[in-house]
Amino acid sequence: MGTYRQEQALHALGDPTRREIFERLTDGPLAVGELAQELPVSRPAVSQHLKVLKDAGLVFDRASGTRRVYQVDPAAVAALREYFDSFWGQALASFRAAAEEQQQEGT
Amino acid sequence: MTTDTAVRHAITVAVSPEQAFSTFTAGFNSWWPRGHHIGEAELDAAVIEPREGGRWYERGVDGSECDWGKVLVWAPPRRLVLSWQLSSEWAYDADVWTEVEVTFSAEGPDRTRVELEHRGLDAYGDDMGKMRDSFDSPGGWRGLLEQYGAATVSG
Numbered sequence: 001m002g003t004y005r006q007e008q009a010l011h012a013l014g015d016p017t018r019r020e021i022f023e024r025l026t027d028g029p030l031a032v033g034e035l036a037q038e039l040p041v042s043r044p045a046v047s048q049h050l051k052v053l054k055d056a057g058l059v060f061d062r063a064s065g066t067r068r069v070y071q072v073d074p075a076a077v078a079a080l081r082e083y084f085d086s087f088w089g090q091a092l093a094s095f096r097a098a099a100e101e102q103q104q105e106g107t
Numbered sequence: 108m109t110t111d112t113a114v115r116h117a118i119t120v121a122v123s124p125e126q127a128f129s130t131f132t133a134g135f136n137s138w139w140p141r142g143h144h145i146g147e148a149e150l151d152a153a154v155i156e157p158r159e160g161g162r163w164y165e166r167g168v169d170g171s172e173c174d175w176g177k178v179l180v181w182a183p184p185r186r187l188v189l190s191w192q193l194s195s196e197w198a199y200d201a202d203v204w205t206e207v208e209v210t211f212s213a214e215g216p217d218r219t220r221v222e223l224e225h226r227g228l229d230a231y232g233d234d235m236g237k238m239r240d241s242f243d244s245p246g247g248w249r250g251l252l253e254q255y256g257a258a259t260v261s262g
Binding site for chain 1: 118120123129130131134140143223225228
């Protein structure tokens with residue numbers, strides 16, 4: 001999973017309404033109309049937010065009978081977590097080097 | 108389904124807990140990756156203030172300061188808890204609440220186990236733990252830990 005995609009995913013979730021939509025979708029697939037009913041935003045606005053989430057790879061859509069429903073892509077959610085994971089991995093490796101160097105300077 | 112929304116790392120460093128805690132906090136600026144800053148200016152210094160309630164912030168070369176969070180627990184040389192209040196757009200947001208807990212345990216003379224947990228990541232989208240199992244792959248966090256372990260032994 002590329003870093004660029006993760007940055008894009010983080011950016012997509014930066015908007016409170018998109019975060020709200022994303023969180024609702026983690027409970028299960030929903031159609032645009034259902035989301036618009038539950039949120040204080042218009043149906044076209046919901047569609048627009050879903051497009052951003054979809055472009056970021058966080059959700060995907062599929063046909064369900066006569067409806068089109070959106071659902072969370074679990075792999076993308078994992079990627080977000082992986083982002084923080086690799087971030088701290090790098091930081092701690094750097095920390096260890098500094099701690100051991102500073103110990104030597106002190107002795 | 109698990110509800111785990113944290114990432115964890117553990118490493119062993121060849122120093123005392125006192126040194127490890129000191130480097131992590133007072134020496135924070137000496138090891139923090141330089142590319143990781145949120146202000147527009149280049150990073151001049153990243154700072155953890157040494158007291159409970161202290162600020163965790165960065166200062167840019169232009170003198171501007173950006174908060175990252177606060178010191179929640181200051182218990183040298185054993186434990187440090189910080190709030191990480193950065194939105195997913197990498198800006199300080201008082202409404203965002205995630206926590207970073209770091210513990211320092213002596214394993215022998217000049218040998219300290221450092222465990223870090225960054226929790227509450229559901230602030231970035233509910234239910235991040237859904238795919239936790241996928242991280243047990245060699246490229247996931249367990250794999251990374253093994254790499255660090257190997258580097259510690261050889262170093």
